[in-house]
Amino acid sequence: MNTLTQLKTLIAGELKKPAEELDENIEVGNISGWDSMTHIAIITAIEEQFDIKFKLREINNITNIISIAELVEKKQS
Amino acid sequence: MLFNSLDFLIFLPIVFAGYWFLFHKDLKVQNAFVLVASYVFYGWWDWRFMGLIFISSLVDFTVGQALYKAEGSGREKYWLWLSLAVNLGLLGFFKYFNFFTESFAYAMNGIGIQVDPFTLNIILPVGISFYTFQTLSYTLDIYFGKIKPTKDPIAFFAFVSFFPQLVAGPIERASNLLPQFQKKRQFDRQLAEDGLKQILWGMFKKVVIADNCAVFVNQYFQQPDAYSASVLLLGLFYFGIQIYCDFSGYSDIAIGTGKLFGFRLSLNFNYPYFATSLADFWRKWHISLTRWLTEYVYYTIVFTKKHLGKRAIVMGIFATFMLSGIWHGAGWHFVVFGAVHTTGLIVEYLTTDIRTKMTARYGWAFKALGYLATLTVVSIGFIFFRAENMQHAMQYFGELCDSSIFQLPNEGRKLIPFCLLFLGIEYIYRNSTYTIQKLKFPIAIRWSIYYVLVLSIFYLQPDQPIDFIYFRF
Numbered sequence: 001m002n003t004l005t006q007l008k009t010l011i012a013g014e015l016k017k018p019a020e021e022l023d024e025n026i027e028v029g030n031i032s033g034w035d036s037m038t039h040i041a042i043i044t045a046i047e048e049q050f051d052i053k054f055k056l057r058e059i060n061n062i063t064n065i066i067s068i069a070e071l072v073e074k075k076q077s
Numbered sequence: 078m079l080f081n082s083l084d085f086l087i088f089l090p091i092v093f094a095g096y097w098f099l100f101h102k103d104l105k106v107q108n109a110f111v112l113v114a115s116y117v118f119y120g121w122w123d124w125r126f127m128g129l130i131f132i133s134s135l136v137d138f139t140v141g142q143a144l145y146k147a148e149g150s151g152r153e154k155y156w157l158w159l160s161l162a163v164n165l166g167l168l169g170f171f172k173y174f175n176f177f178t179e180s181f182a183y184a185m186n187g188i189g190i191q192v193d194p195f196t197l198n199i200i201l202p203v204g205i206s207f208y209t210f211q212t213l214s215y216t217l218d219i220y221f222g223k224i225k226p227t228k229d230p231i232a233f234f235a236f237v238s239f240f241p242q243l244v245a246g247p248i249e250r251a252s253n254l255l256p257q258f259q260k261k262r263q264f265d266r267q268l269a270e271d272g273l274k275q276i277l278w279g280m281f282k283k284v285v286i287a288d289n290c291a292v293f294v295n296q297y298f299q300q301p302d303a304y305s306a307s308v309l310l311l312g313l314f315y316f317g318i319q320i321y322c323d324f325s326g327y328s329d330i331a332i333g334t335g336k337l338f339g340f341r342l343s344l345n346f347n348y349p350y351f352a353t354s355l356a357d358f359w360r361k362w363h364i365s366l367t368r369w370l371t372e373y374v375y376y377t378i379v380f381t382k383k384h385l386g387k388r389a390i391v392m393g394i395f396a397t398f399m400l401s402g403i404w405h406g407a408g409w410h411f412v413v414f415g416a417v418h419t420t421g422l423i424v425e426y427l428t429t430d431i432r433t434k435m436t437a438r439y440g441w442a443f444k445a446l447g448y449l450a451t452l453t454v455v456s457i458g459f460i461f462f463r464a465e466n467m468q469h470a471m472q473y474f475g476e477l478c479d480s481s482i483f484q485l486p487n488e489g490r491k492l493i494p495f496c497l498l499f500l501g502i503e504y505i506y507r508n509s510t511y512t513i514q515k516l517k518f519p520i521a522i523r524w525s526i527y528y529v530l531v532l533s534i535f536y537l538q539p540d541q542p543i544d545f546i547y548f549r550f
Contacts, residue, residue, distance in 0.1 A: 035356065036371050037390060037426060040379050056380050060221040060372070 176407035204244030262339030272336025279329025
């Protein structure tokens with residue numbers, strides 16, 4: 001399973017909706033259920049699953065799910 | 078210069094003509110023209126205000142360059158602190174100096190140490206809270222690596238002072254507005270027509286609805302003890318309509334004016350009175366401020382303290398909404414306004430799971446309860462928002478807590494049908510950016526509606542023009 005698919009499964013679990021409903025291209029703020037409170041839960045869950053730590057600056061630059069996938073891959077490499 | 082004034086009615090076509098017909102060939106010249114027009118617009122209130130916006134712009138333009146050059150050296154944060162110190166220092170001095178000195182003296186006297194409050198006769202510069210946050214967003218976005226600094230001072234100074242949204246928002250992020258100053262704008266007839274319609278709707282909301290509600294609201298808030306609780310409750314309902322139409326009306330005029338010049342400003346209101354929770358309300362009310370505070374204050378606190386789990390979110394909500402309260406004005410009643418919303422949002426956050434379960438079980442009935450609870454908290458907050466001070470707010474609140482609240486109001490009822498009609502129309506068109514954007518009627522009916530709106534702006538406004546409420550922030 002690639003990073004993007006893993007991320008979508010994880011995020012879908014946090015948002016309690018099917019992974020197929022998530023569009024990785026649209027801004028995270030426009031995804032239904034993704035608000036300032038679920039945002040922190042999602043980031044924390046990603047950090048735990050991929051065993052990485054985000055910097056505040058990196059979190060501030062998240063736009064869509066693809067940008068998160070790129071960030072995760074960059075931190076893992 | 079007020080949007081609802083003759084001065085602006087003359088100013089706007091002159092700037093529009095100069096912008097598209099005289100200075101349109103060279104982007105820098107066109108931006109310089111916008112800059113001069115914006116300073117004239119702002120200086121119309123008091124020419125001395127121009128100095129402050131100039132200092133604020135100059136500091137952030139310089140800091141932006143220096144911060145970017147210092148990247149990786151560890152000195153970035155010093156430049157950020159400099160920008161924060163200057164901008165918040167100016168805001169603190171002009172807006173909060175007397176509030177802090179008076180509160181300090183009051184606290185000292187409370188513990189038995191006699192201190193006379195030291196106050197200064199300071200004029201509050203119009204819109205200082207708005208443009209300070211806008212210029213700060215530029216430096217913060219460079220610090221967080223979202224944008225690169227601009228080398229074009231004219232574009233930057235025009236971005237900070239852009240007259241449509243200078244004094245009451247939307248608070249634009251540098252990443253949205255600044256690039257629009259850096260590329261050639263083409264006149265787009267469709268966009269301009271859309272802008273004119275939005276201006277018309279905004280002006281109608283402000284002059285016809287908000288200002289007429291204000292007549293009743295002012296009367297009831299001036300002497301709460303002279304009216305029954307049900308009349309005061311009606312006054313609170315009118316204030317809810319007034320503040321919404323006043324502020325969202327201003328935003329519509331600002332966004333619409335931006336469209337006339339080929340700019341796309343951010344959405345600031347999204348039918349907040351149909352929110353089913355307090356968090357939802359703040360996603361729909363003064364969106365540009367909520368986003369600013371969420372991104373720079375809330376996330377900074379929550380992510381730096383995320384090891385604390387839920388407590389980090391509670392801390393984030395507390396800091397963000399208490400700050401939102403005090404941002405609105407220097408007074409304890411604004412602190413309480415912030416506290417009312419803070420408490421509501423924290424309770425809402427801590428009960429998320431149970432509310433989700435109840436919604437699944439009871440469906441629309443529980444949603445309706447959520448709607449009522451939201452409306453109640455928002456209304457209580459508005460008492461403190463509208464009052465002159467704490468004593469005044471408590472007096473209004475006290476008079477409301479009376480059994481006469483269950484009687485029919487014995488006066489001031491004539492606006493009720495109009496307000497309900499307005500809310501009904503807003504509900505029907507809640508998927509449009511603004512209510513009259515996509516009217517699906519034959520052309521003759523649509524134009525009749527526009528004419529009626531124009532005529533009502535001229536004939537249904539109160540005798541004296543009333544300032545936009547948010548100008549004082």
